Amino acid sequence: MATSKLPVTEEIRARLDAAFDPRDLTVTDDSAAHAGHAGAPAGGESHFSVRMRSDALAGMSRLARHRAVHDAIGPELMGRIHALALDLAE
Template identity: 50%
Template sequence: MTGESKGPVGQEIEARLRAALNPQRLAVINDSASHRGHMGDDGTGESHFTVEIVADAFVGQSRVARQRLVNGALAELLREKIHALAIKAKAPGE
């Protein structure tokens, strides 16, 4: 399954990022199908994700600081349910 995730982990990622960062734009893309059978694939179909997010919280922040904000909002999920997360974080207008 590739594309905007509709599963419970994808929904939880979206809910946590909306609550923490109030994004203007957010896409949670499930990349797990591309990693089926690879290390970290737990068989759930929800282990690898890409997040594309635009939020005011990223204004004046470095790429690393932006990733830390996203990772902080998803810390528990990263420990327990997400094997890999690609982050594309931008400030409005970028």
Template identity: 50%
Template sequence: MTLQNHIETKLRAAFSPERLVVVNESHLHAGHQPGFDGGGETHLRVRIVADAFTGMSRLERHRAINALLKPEIDAGLHALAVEPAAPGETTRW
């Protein structure tokens, strides 16, 4: 299972989202560090809409997702962009 799929599975289990997309953006960062060719799964973006975020501030939403994905971050996930929303809120995606 890829890291991207693993993260999708964890997010679905924890938040039961009505909409979820995990995007691998590693290729966009090729050359940003010596020897990094943009391969692998080092830079991911999470776009998620879930009832669980209703009534939560943006910071609380980010903290909840970061806490859930702490093992993956500690294991080497370099960058995690998070775009959480509650149902009915406007998203850019």
């Protein structure tokens, strides 16, 4: 997928919406709290938290849920993210 002009939070949200049709999805840019830390670029958009509730996650182990989210976000976008905290449930 080509690099988008959308903020990373919006890219993450759009990809997770498309993949999981969640009934609850919050994507938060936590980058400001990590400014100056190793791996935190000056422009931000590097540290994110995702809270998602979706029936599509039913029956998956915690590891499988995390892998599914990473796959849905895609390698190009994951490569631009330094840290991703996930709170996932069905």
